[in-house]
Amino acid sequence: xxxVRFSPAPTGxxxxxxxxxxxxxxxxxxxxxxxxxxxxxxxDVARSRDEWVVGxxxxxxxxxxxWDEGPILQSSRFPVYLAAADRLLAQGDAYECYCTxxxxxxxxxxxxxxxxxxxxxxxCRALTPDERVALAAEGRPRTIRFRTxxxxxxxxTDLIRGExxxxxxxxxxxxxxxxxxxxxxxxxxxxxxxxxGITQVIRGxxxxxxxxxxLALRAALGATDVPEYAHLPLIVDVESRAKLSKRHGAVALExxxxxxxxxxxxxxxxxxxxWAPADDGDEVLDADALVAAFDLDxxxxxxxxFDRAKLDWLNGEWIRRLTREELIxxxxxxxxxxxxxxYDAAVVDGAVGIAQERAVTLEQIVDQMAFLxxxxxxxxxxxxxxxxxxxxxxxxxxxxxxxxxVELCDWTVDAVDFxxxxxxxxxxxxxxxxxxxxxxxxxxxLPRGLPLFDSMHLLGRNRTLARLRAAxxxxx
RNA sequence: GCCCCCAUCGUCUAGUGGCCCAGGACGCCGCCCUUUCAAGGCGGUAACGGGGAUUCGAACUCCCCUGGGGGCACCA
Numbered sequence: 215x216x217x218v219r220f221s222p223a224p225t226g227x228x229x230x231x232x233x234x235x236x237x238x239x240x241x242x243x244x245x246x247x248x249x250x251x252x253x254x255x256x257x258d259v260a261r262s263r264d265e266w267v268v269g270x271x272x273x274x275x276x277x278x279x280x281w282d283e284g285p286i287l288q289s290s291r292f293p294v295y296l297a298a299a300d301r302l303l304a305q306g307d308a309y310e311c312y313c314t315x316x317x318x319x320x321x322x323x324x325x326x327x328x329x330x331x332x333x334x335x336x337x338c339r340a341l342t343p344d345e346r347v348a349l350a351a352e353g354r355p356r357t358i359r360f361r362t363x364x365x366x367x368x369x370x371t372d373l374i375r376g377e378x379x380x381x382x383x384x385x386x387x388x389x390x391x392x393x394x395x396x397x398x399x400x401x402x403x404x405x406x407x408x409x410x411g412i413t414q415v416i417r418g419x420x421x422x423x424x425x426x427x428x429l430a431l432r433a434a435l436g437a438t439d440v441p442e443y444a445h446l447p448l449i450v451d452v453e454s455r456a457k458l459s460k461r462h463g464a465v466a467l468e469x470x471x472x473x474x475x476x477x478x479x480x481x482x483x484x485x486x487x488x489w490a491p492a493d494d495g496d497e498v499l500d501a502d503a504l505v506a507a508f509d510l511d512x513x514x515x516x517x518x519x520f521d522r523a524k525l526d527w528l529n530g531e532w533i534r535r536l537t538r539e540e541l542i543x544x545x546x547x548x549x550x551x552x553x554x555x556x557y558d559a560a561v562v563d564g565a566v567g568i569a570q571e572r573a574v575t576l577e578q579i580v581d582q583m584a585f586l587x588x589x590x591x592x593x594x595x596x597x598x599x600x601x602x603x604x605x606x607x608x609x610x611x612x613x614x615x616x617x618x619x620v621e622l623c624d625w626t627v628d629a630v631d632f633x634x635x636x637x638x639x640x641x642x643x644x645x646x647x648x649x650x651x652x653x654x655x656x657x658x659x660l661p662r663g664l665p666l667f668d669s670m671h672l673l674g675r676n677r678t679l680a681r682l683r684a685a686x687x688x689x690x
Numbered sequence: 691g692c693c694c695c696c697a698u699c700g701u702c703u704a705g706u707g708g709c710c711c712a713g714g715a716c717g718c719c720g721c722c723c724u725u726u727c728a729a730g731g732c733g734g735u736a737a738c739g740g741g742g743a744u745u746c747g748a749a750c751u752c753c754c755c756u757g758g759g760g761g762c763a764c765c766a
Contacts, residue, residue, distance in 0.1 A: 223766045258765055315764060322763090331692050332762060357764055375695070384693055384762085392764040399766050423694055423761045445695080448759070452701060455758065483702095486715090490703050494714040497702090514703075517759055521701045524716040530729080572728040582727095633725075650726045662727035 216248025218414050220274075220281070221403070223255045224266035227466040228273040230458055230520060231418060231449045234484045238446060239416045240279045241485070241508040251410065252284035257402050259289065273467045277477050278501050286410075288402045295397035298405050298435055299358050299390055307434040308390060311338040311359045312349035333386030334359065355393030360400070360431060362387055368426040373414070373444035374513045378422065385426060400424065404431035412441050416510070419445040419517075420457075444510050447488045452519035470525075474548065474577030476536075479529040487518040498531050530574045542566045548580045556587040561672055568668045585658040586672055590680045595688075599655035603685060606652040607645065613686040615639050616653060620670070620679055630667045656685035 220236040222228065228236075243250035252271070256262035271285060288295075302308035313334075322332040339361065341349070350356060362385045369379035390401040407415065407428075422445045429440060451458050458465045470480055482499055491499070491507045499507070533541060545566050550557050565583035573579045585593075595603065603609060619635040636646045651661035657670060657678060670678045 221766090225766075255766060261765070311764095318763085326691065329691065333692095334763095355764080359764095372695095378694075380693065386762085389764050394764080396764085398764070403766085418760095419695065420760055421766080424766090447696080450759075457759080486702060488702090490714095492704090494704065497715055516696050518703090519701055521716070524702065527716055534729080571730090574728085631725080647725080652726095654726050658726090660727090664727090666725055668725095 215411075216243065216246045216413050217251065217411050218243050218248060218416060219251045219253050219284075219407075219410065219412055221253040221255045221406075222270055223258065223261070224263060224270060225258070225261040226266060227468050228270050229465040229467065230484065231465075233273075233277060233467050233480075234449060234487055235417055235446060236274060236279055237277070237481060237484055238489070238508075238510075238513070240281075241505055242414065242416060242510060243282075244505040245508050248413075249282045250280075251286065252281040253286045253406060253410070254284075254288065255399060255402065256287055256289045257292075257295075257397055257399055259396060262289070269468070273471075276471060277467065278481055286406075288406065291402070291406070292397060294409070295402050295405050296391065296395075299397065299401060302360065302390070302431075302434055303358060305434065306361070308358050308360045309339055309387075310341070310346060311357045311387075311389070312341075312346070312354040313337060313357075314355060331384065334388065336387055339387070357389045357393050358391035359387045360390050360427070360434070362427070362430060368430065370425060370429055370440065370443055372422070373442050373510050375422075375445060375515065378425070380423070380426060382426075388427060390431070400427050400431055404428045404435060407441060408432055408435060408437050414442045414444060414510075416444045416446065419448050421445065444513070447514055448517045449487050449520050450517045452521050455517075455519065458520060472577075474575035474579070475525070475529050476532045476544070476576070478535075479525065479532040482532070483525045483528050486524075487520065489513050498528065498535075526574050533570060533573050533576070533579075536570075538567055538570060541570055545576055545579055548576055549583070552580050552584070553587040556589075558587070561586050564668070564672045565664060568664050582664050585660075585663065586669070588659075590677055590684075593659065593681060593684070595655050595659055595685065599659065599661050600688070602661045603652040603655050603688075604690065606649055608639070608641075609649070609652055610686065610689055611639055612636060612641075612649050612652070613656065613682060613689075617679060617682045617686065620675060620682065625671070625675055627667050627671045630670050657681050 218239045220239045222232050222236070240250050242248070252274070254267055254270075256267065267285070267287070274281075299308060303310070318334060321335055325335070326332050338359070363382040366382050367379050368382055368385070369377055372378050388400065390398050392398060425443055432440070449458055450456055467480065471477070478500060481501060481504070485499070485504050485508070486497060489508065489512055491497075492512065536544070542563055545562065549562050562583065565586060566579060569579045569582055573582075606612070615635045615638070616632045619632040620630070623629045623632075633646055636649065641649065650666070654663055654666055655661045657666060657673065658664065663669065
């Protein structure tokens with residue numbers, strides 16, 4: 215039975231890279247009919263926060279990822295890890311170390327300065343019982359270190375990279391229990407993957423070097439089998455080519471959600487970062503299609519750049535694939551938050567109807583309909599747009615003609631179409647097109663926006679007239 | 691500094707020795723459509739980092755170089 219896990223540290227919100235790791239684990243489990251479990255790696259108590267434990271789960275659910283087991287909090291399993299550490303101590307695979315953090319750091323710095331590799335120098339490896347007692351009596355902190363081999367080669371077979379090997383002499387002894395008594399990532403990770411029967415470990419490539427240590431720990435713990443490892447290429451900022459970070463714009467999934475991106479689009483886009491379907495077909499894929507097509511053998515090797523432009527395109531595609539009712543339901547919370555008491559369900563429904571075919575994000579849809587919720591007393595043509603109005607040929611005549619038309623026409627979307635009135639003024643089709651931005655600005659505040667006749671209809675005759683007349687009066 | 695991983699259009703990628711003077715998608719450019727802006731339709735621009743080797747034949751195999759990324763904690 216295939217068993218995989220996503221094991222984030224709750225030290226922040228879920229970001230793009232972690233979400234992709236979660237997604238690939240989930241897709242792999244669902245594709246192969248395996249079990250997907252969620253394990254929270256909160257062994258670093260100081261940096262872990264309950265709100266992130268909750269937030270990560272909410273965000274995963276929002277994305278469309280569910281799990282079969284968990285969440286399992288490592289903070290609730292400390293006794294298990296500590297017992298394992300004791301066993302390693304008893305077997306001689308680990309030893310007590312009384313070096314302070316500062317001492318280790320100083321000796322590391324000295325080693326680097328002398329041209330040697332940093333890393334623990336093994337000073338406490340061969341302490342006698344008497345020496346240990348003496349050191350402890352000094353009140354020194356005690357950590358437990360795992361003893362790595364001094365010779366030989368560590369190797370494992372990565373599912374997407376093949377054999378990965380490194381000399382053991384390059385991997386120094388490392389801490390598995392802190393001086394405050396808390397177990398460290400490597401230990402908890404090895405113990406849990408073993409006890410939970412994890413069969414494939416799918417994670418970011420930044421962890422590839424730590425695999426040797428976890429595997430050594432696992433073997434020392436008595437494991438006779440080894441899970442398969444698959445190290446995913448990193449997702450990097452497309453500009454800097456470096457690891458994604460806040461400095462490079464939004465990386466937290468919640469930010470994308472708040473900016474009006476759909477979970478369908480995010481899942482779709484993230485899946486395409488480091489993986490591609492077998493054929494050159496449609497790249498717009500829903501969760502079912504991704505599950506059906508996904509497998510590890512098609513994961514790429516090189517780091518992938520996060521490209522906002524393609525996400526935007528996909529988000530627009532997904533907005534167009536939603537039914538109008540679904541889209542309205544997604545826009546509603548954002549619109550309510552933005553417009554407060556002015557919120558009007560009928561107007562939002564109408565605006566969403568005309569916005570759907572052109573939108574990039576939900577937030578943009580709300581932006582585009584904002585002119586419908588502004589009081590006439592507060593309505594203003596944007597300064598730049600006022601210039602567009604004044605620059606338009608025969609704008610006074612045009613506004614007068616449109617005002618007259620709006621005063622007298624039937625109040626249907628088709629009848630609101632004032633173009634015939636402008637033709638009567640002697641304007642050509644091209645000239646009418648040239649006048650449109652000014653009219654958009656007069657009614658919507660900007661020289662571009664939601665289709666004008668629908669917008670005027672939604673706005674109502676009186677408010678439309680008020681804005682047109684105000685624009686007329688503002689002319690020099 | 692040492693170690694590990696990686697290297698096809700601007701970006702995401704297809705490609706596993708001949709089907710490739712390299713295909714798709716996003717972006718960009720142009721045209722069409724058009725109620726502004728979009729969306730949509732059509733067309734275009736654009737890449738195998740360099741050098742050796744193997745082979746009748748290399749984007750694909752091997753070596754070197756260069757370049758990029760990651761890791762070397764009492765974070766995960």
